[in-house]
Amino acid sequence: MSALDEGHFNVELENGVNLGCTELGIEEEADSIAIQDAVKVLLQGLGEDINREGLRKTPLRVAKALREGTRGYRQKVKDIVQGALFPEAGLDNGVGLAGGAGGLVIVRDLDLFSYCESCLLPFQVKCHVGYVPSGQRVVGLSKLSRVADVFAKRLQDPQCLANDVCSALHQGIKPAGVAVVLQCSHVHFPEIESVLLDSNHQGWVKVLVSSGSGVFDNRNAEEWTDFFSLLKFRGINMEKTNIRGSRNQCWCPSRSSVSAKSSSKTEPVNPVMVTAVASILRSLGEDPLRKELVGTPSCFVNWLMNFQSSNLEMKLNGFVCRRKDSLHPGREVNKKKEICSELNLPFWSQCEHHLLPFHGVVHIGYLGSEGFIPIGKSLLQSIVHFYGFKLQVQERLTRQIAETASSLLGGDVIVVVEANHTCMISRGIEKFGSSTATIAVLGCFSTDPAARAMFLQSIPSAKT
């Protein structure tokens, strides 16, 4: 029972804020333990030591994040909406439409996240919900957000999420109609085999979906025109929206790469790991045999194996020996020095604390002598990818890139890593829009604030 006790203790420590699940029931406790066991299997499958410090509590963290991220399975919409319907007179229908009768109400720009049912990665949702009241009743505005959140906190597909939110609100409010528009962004990591070749890889797959009921049932209804008019200046274009119902094309980039690979790739997916993921699905209250979930465990394992600790090892051997002095023996390096830099090198990594992706850009600065031939961008990019495709933390990634770059670039190196962490949005804190920056400085950059400032000021504003 000591494992159980420690687990429980850790939930409280990790949580800090009591988020309502500190006191797990016996059943929830069993589900949490089952997920933790499965995560241990996955970590071992990656060749990791599950007892090393950074990973020791990872199974607990993953279990907690997954259960919280799928709490929508345990919530009832009816309770949320019923308590917040208010009588509101509205205009006489013969004269006009407003208030409790016929006047469109829209809540825009609700930030949500959900879990992709195809690959188990979280995806971000910018949600816009509207409805046309009837029966002289309006609903509390926050309830539109709460209901959307109930369905987002499940394993989802964008169109399915839009449909779920739309019909739940329609049943709950009984309005003249409900309209839902979702802008969904799914992180899209490049394949580890092709990452060095594909320099223009796009980091996100984006999709815009909509769903309508009642007066919004007809996609050409004038109510949709009103709705989109009020979203238009939020950067949404009506013509680009997918129509309800077309769920055949899977948007998930992991899934499409699996099918593309299945013919070429010979390495089979580790069946023990696949079984572990299926058991996680069951512990979350899902049916691993549901049509949309059948391929999910192997898809997730496939993706996870990108971060096997031994990946790209050979490529490292390729560059650690290419030191500058060995490349240019006898060359005089003590001429006037200037700051050279490579900015915005993309990286892709996996947070070892939560098994969730983080990605962003690396900026590398170094001192080059006059007439010095700068190190190729592609070599620095290789170093970045080498340390990225691992179970990582950003601080270590920054240091490792700096150390390796330093051995190539002569000791005076500054490295800045800017990243978006999925674990900052898809867990309790839900800090959409936050970003993290880390710095490593070597040689003169650690002693000369002016050199550091000059490089830092050359970093362009982050793209959003």
Place this chain on the structure above:
Amino acid sequence: MSALDEGHFNVELENGVNLGCTELGIEEEADSIAIQDAVKVLLQGLGEDINREGLRKTPLRVAKALREGTRGYRQKVKDIVQGALFPEAGLDNGVGLAGGAGGLVIVRDLDLFSYCESCLLPFQVKCHVGYVPSGQRVVGLSKLSRVADVFAKRLQDPQCLANDVCSALHQGIKPAGVAVVLQCSHVHFPEIESVLLDSNHQGWVKVLVSSGSGVFDNRNAEEWTDFFSLLKFRGINMEKTNIRGSRNQCWCPSRSSVSAKSSSKTEPVNPVMVTAVASILRSLGEDPLRKELVGTPSCFVNWLMNFQSSNLEMKLNGFVCRRKDSLHPGREVNKKKEICSELNLPFWSQCEHHLLPFHGVVHIGYLGSEGFIPIGKSLLQSIVHFYGFKLQVQERLTRQIAETASSLLGGDVIVVVEANHTCMISRGIEKFGSSTATIAVLGCFSTDPAARAMFLQSIPSAKT
């Protein structure tokens, strides 16, 4: 006991999502009841019927929001940080700084909200936290956000909040230093007496504060230069930051207007309402006699009285009789009609469900005949203010403006209200950046989609 039971039942309904406070202990239950009783006193002081549908559950909603918004009083930082310190080797100090030793780590753009200790209104915080690790230990990134949140969820002043977060992190992580920069925005409603005169009223008071410990203790330390370099491109300028410690000037706009008014205004603040607010402070775990809180109850009551239901009544009488046909008797109005509009009329209101401000802009469109003299902007602005300065809901506000404008403008009217609701950020859902749009249409605007579309497309993008 039926009141208690119903209260408890409603907590669950309102909550929907179990946020950890459904099962209140006896003490918490007593605190919640005390707050609810005080809110009833405030509503009665405003001249409201506490049994009308929209207000019936307002005391419960306010109590819940206030207790959740001040949950930081019941949280311990030590528990949050201790569980998430990880060994990270870092670079050898002789060579450079990174990872677990000396490499700056910054988490930027954390959205938080807090309650102003001077006036009890929530204020928004964009929080940037950094630290320099030492002792080969780094902290989980999300903990920086969680710790900041513990202190934000109290009655605060910006500088005090920055100092609290800084010293708590310093004690928890024991790093080489901690830096905190906060961009705070406090909603600033105009005085009801001057709102019609002051057309350039600014809706926000903004302040930028910072706090530093260890290597950041000296405001001229080079570490601050690095820190600000990485915030610079987020629109933050080092020179404009307040220095730690200057807490003498109160930033709160309500407080400064109280002192300005105290000489001119003769009407005394209702002492029963002031006592009720003091009892709320006690129920939240605060000491109403703490120096910074002494004036808070009367300040809050003063602000609340802006929304007394009888306000501005005389001004309404001034404009309801000015109908167009009475202004221009016998004038022919059936010439070729065109859409006239007044866009971006500011409004200020108070959500009757949560006693929290909401504000934004109103766009009014109407049909004017050729040669028609447009209604003055100031008259429409008066109508908007009249219906704004009340306990309101946005749907009703929209309808009321449309009805009154219609009586003046000849029946063909469209009104769009765009608003930011404090209740969407300062309660459980915390949807920073969301906004709400409502529409009312009268006469031809309710039957002619093309006229509606033409007006809606003329509305400019919302300012942020």
